[in-house]
Structures are given as structure tokens and as C-alpha cells.
Amino acid sequence: MNRRAIVIGAGLAGSSVAERLAARGWSIELIERAEAAGQGASGNLAGVLRPLPSLDDNRLARLTRAGFLYARQHFAALEAAGLALRWRPTGVLHLARDEAHAATQRRIVEARQPSADELRFVDRRQAAQLAGWPVSGGGWWFAGGGWVAPASLCRVNLARHADRIRPHYGRQVACIDRPADLWRAYDSAGQMIAEAPILVLANAGDAKRFALAEHLPLRVARGQVSHLPAPAGSPPDVVVCRSGYVTPAIDGVRCVGATFSVDDGELGLRQADTAENLARLDFILPGYGDGLSASMLGGRVGFRPLVPDRLPMIGAIGDAAAIDPERRPARLAEVPRVPGLYLNNGFGARGIVWSALAGELLACLITGAAPPLAGDLVGAVDPGRFLLRGRQQRLRNLAVQRPPG
Numbered sequence: 350m351n352r353r354a355i356v357i358g359a360g361l362a363g364s365s366v367a368e369r370l371a372a373r374g375w376s377i378e379l380i381e382r383a384e385a386a387g388q389g390a391s392g393n394l395a396g397v398l399r400p401l402p403s404l405d406d407n408r409l410a411r412l413t414r415a416g417f418l419y420a421r422q423h424f425a426a427l428e429a430a431g432l433a434l435r436w437r438p439t440g441v442l443h444l445a446r447d448e449a450h451a452a453t454q455r456r457i458v459e460a461r462q463p464s465a466d467e468l469r470f471v472d473r474r475q476a477a478q479l480a481g482w483p484v485s486g487g488g489w490w491f492a493g494g495g496w497v498a499p500a501s502l503c504r505v506n507l508a509r510h511a512d513r514i515r516p517h518y519g520r521q522v523a524c525i526d527r528p529a530d531l532w533r534a535y536d537s538a539g540q541m542i543a544e545a546p547i548l549v550l551a552n553a554g555d556a557k558r559f560a561l562a563e564h565l566p567l568r569v570a571r572g573q574v575s576h577l578p579a580p581a582g583s584p585p586d587v588v589v590c591r592s593g594y595v596t597p598a599i600d601g602v603r604c605v606g607a608t609f610s611v612d613d614g615e616l617g618l619r620q621a622d623t624a625e626n627l628a629r630l631d632f633i634l635p636g637y638g639d640g641l642s643a644s645m646l647g648g649r650v651g652f653r654p655l656v657p658d659r660l661p662m663i664g665a666i667g668d669a670a671a672i673d674p675e676r677r678p679a680r681l682a683e684v685p686r687v688p689g690l691y692l693n694n695g696f697g698a699r700g701i702v703w704s705a706l707a708g709e710l711l712a713c714l715i716t717g718a719a720p721p722l723a724g725d726l727v728g729a730v731d732p733g734r735f736l737l738r739g740r741q742q743r744l745r746n747l748a749v750q751r752p753p754g
């Protein structure tokens with residue numbers, strides 16, 4: 350096979366699949382409209398890395414666990430290669446929202462029996478000790494979790510095999526086509542930026558601009574993070590979550606977040622959202638934000654690409670135009686595909702957890718290698734799922750909700 354691919358988007362999604370393909374000797378044309386990698390949703394100062402267990406060990410739980418474990422492995426490989434990934438495995442304390450949630454958290458630990466390194470339940474006293482601040486109850490302790498600076502992950506992904514990844518920064522793809530057997534990406538002046546047999550759309554919510562991706566139920570959720578001043582020596586030194594999160598100090602700043610509003614395109618910081626984050630902070634660490642007001646704090650806005658079923662979209666794009674709406678396929682294997690066109694998208698609020706695994710999975714699907722996930726999970730994230738019989742109606746009934754966490 351001619352081992353060349355175009356990847357559109359240099360966020361977590363694009364940089365991870367570019368890295369995994371380049372590791373297999375592929376040459377990548379990476380097109381990014383910003384002047385550098387990790388400037389979109391993947392540009393926050395820090396985000397949280399930890400799995401999300403459930404009592405029934407559902408697909409979301411299995412996928413976040415696999416993503417978490419793969420990310421840890423990937424980070425170790427990047428560090429072994431001498432690359433300066435910014436992250437810290439400080440541990441993540443996920444406090445229960447209330448008594449009922451605490452009981453569920455306990456039951457999940459009892460039912461799943463994870464090793465103490467992976468997950469344990471800590472009572473209120475232990476939780477306060479870990480946080481270095483009084484808290485209202487106990488919760489999960491993920492000793493191997495931590496915070497990650499996502500833009501640094503994008504940069505080191507691209508640096509690892511830099512000789513095989515050719516970035517085209519400051520170029521926005523306006524249209525794509527495949528006149529013969531090669532995909533071409535053009536700018537708005539009609540100038541061709543790159544061509545290759547394989548094209549990966551890793552350009553978050555903007556993927557919908559291309560007609561071949563229009564059928565995907567891709568939405569965007571605006572998220573605002575607030576930055577708190579972090580005096581030297583102040584707690585917490587671990588990530589603490591409770592319907593939101595607060596990070597340890599990173600360059601003198603702590604991140605608190607994040608808001609979640611669907612189909613909201615406002616780019617600038619909103620003071621009401623900063624106030625919401627301060628309320629979130631008070632829910633996590635009561636009294637911690639006393640003396641702070643919304644007008645004092647900076648932050649950052651990003652737009653999460655998400656899908657109503659909360660699972661990402663990783664794989665070959667289905668050919669919606671080739672399907673008779675009256676006779677939709679019943680199985681994924683029957684979904685016709687657009688030749689050479691792939692998607693790595695819809696990571697929602699879990700891009701830090703999923704991107705490394707997603708990059709590897711997509712590289713396997715493109716090259717025909719054995720995927721790193723069980724077959725049912727590969728099917729669960731297949732973008733072709735939205736073309737299956739009965740799926741449209743079910744999707745219309747699914748509201749896009751704030752993810753659990």
C-alpha cells in the first residue's frame with residue numbers, strides 16, 4: 350500500500366493518529382488552520398486523566414479504562430524517547446456528590462475488586478488528608494491518575510517521528526475531494542494543500558463542513574475553565590473532582606472547571622461562567638474560593654466535539670448517499686464506506702483519556718492490523734453506527750447531556 354495519509358486537525362485526535370501511523374513508517378501531511386498544534390479544545394492548561402468505572406462495567410467504563418491504561422503506556426513510551434510531555438501522575442480524588450453516590454462508588458469498588466493502585470474508596474477523613482483541605486465526604490481514589498497539559502501531548506506526539514509528519518500550519522481546509530484514487534484537500538482559494546490515498550478528519554466540530562460527514566450527529570459543547578492563583582505550597586497537590594475538577598498548581602495557576610453548554614459558540618470568557626466555576630470549586634473544596642470573585646479570574650474557552658451517545662467516532666466513514674433510507678443496513682458489516690476516508694472525532698469531555706488509544710485503534714483499522722480493543726468496543730465507536738436501521742430515531746430522542754464525572 351502507498352503509505353501516505355492526510356490528517357486534518359492537529360489537536361489530540363489528529364496528533365495521536367499521525368503519531369501512530371508515522372510509527373508504522375507512514376508519511377503524514379498534517380493540515381491545521383492554527384499556527385501550531387493544540388490550539389483548539391486541546392489547548393487548555395491542563396485536564397484530568399482517570400477512568401470512569403460503572404457498576405455494570407458498561408461500554409463507556411470499559412473504553413475509559415482501556416483509554417486510561419493505554420494513555421499511561423503511551424506517556425511512558427514518549428518519556429522513554431526523551432520527549433518532554435507535561436503531565437503529573439498526582440492521583441485523582443473523585444469525591445462522591447452525595448450519600449447515594451458514595452454508596453454506589455463503594456459498591457462499584459466491591460463488585461469490581463480493582464487493585465488498590467488502580468482504585469480504592471477513601472472515607473471523608475482520608476479524602477481530606479489527600480486533598481489537604483476539609484471535604485464533605487469520601488470518594489474514589491485513582492492513584493495512577495493525574496493531570497495532563499493536552500497541547501504538550503499534541504506537540505510530543507508530532508515530535509516523536511517528526512521526519513515523517515509534514516505540518517501545514519495556518520492552512521484551513523475548505524473542501525476535500527477524490528477525483529481518482531487520491532484524496533485532495535483544498536483551501537478556500539481552491540489551492541490544493543496536499544493529496545494522499547487516505548484522509549483522516551480529526552478536525553472536531555468542523556468535520557461537518559464536508560458533505561460526506563454531514564450525516565454524523567456531531568455537536569459541539571462550549572467549555573470554560575477558570576484559572577485560580579496558586580500561592581506556593583497551597584493545597585491541593587492532587588486533582589480533586591466532584592461534578593467538576595480542580596487541579597494542582599501548574600505554573601502558579603490552578604484550573605477549575607468546566608462549564609458545559611451545547612451549541613453555544615461564544616468565544617470570549619463569560620463572567621457568569623467563571624461564577625459557575627467558583628460555585629463548582631466550593632462544591633469540591635468548601636470555602637476554598639472565599640475571597641475570590643469572578644471578575645478577578647482569567648480562564649480559557651474550548652469547544653468539545655461530542656456525540657449524543659457519548660462514545661467517540663473512530664473508523665471508516667459510512668457512505669450515507671449510497672444507502673436507501675427505506676432499506677438501511679442492520680449490521681455494521683453491511684454499511685457501505687467511503688473509500689479511504691476516516692474519522693477520529695467526538696471525544697467530548699474525554700479526549701485526554703481516549704486520544705492515545707483512539708490513535709492506535711485508527712492506525713490499526715487503516716493498516717488492517719489487529720485492533721487493541723474487544724470487537725464490541727470497536728463496533729461501539731464505529732462511525733458507521735449512525736447509518737444503521739433504527740438508529741436515527743433513537744438518536745433524535747437522545748439529548749446531549751453533561752457527561753458523568
Ligand SMILES: Cc1cc2nc3c(=O)[nH]c(=O)nc-3n(C[C@H](O)[C@H](O)[C@H](O)COP(=O)(O)OP(=O)(O)OC[C@H]3O[C@@H](n4cnc5c(N)ncnc54)[C@H](O)[C@@H]3O)c2cc1C
Nearest residue numbers: 358360361362382389390391396397522572651699700701
Ligand atoms: C473546557 C474543557 C475541559 C476539558 N477537560 C477534559 C478533561 O479533564 N479530561 C479529558 O480527558 N478531556 C477533557 N476535555 C476534552 C478534550 O480536551 C477534547 O476531547 C479534545 O481536546 C478534543 O480533541 P480534538 O483533536 O478532537 O479537537 P481539537 O483540539 O479542537 O482539534 C481540532 C483541530 O482541528 C483544527 N481544524 C478544524 N477545522 C479545520 C480545517 N477545516 N482545516 C484545518 N484545521 C482545522 C482546529 O484548529 C483544531 O486545532 C476538555 C475539553 C474542554 C473544552
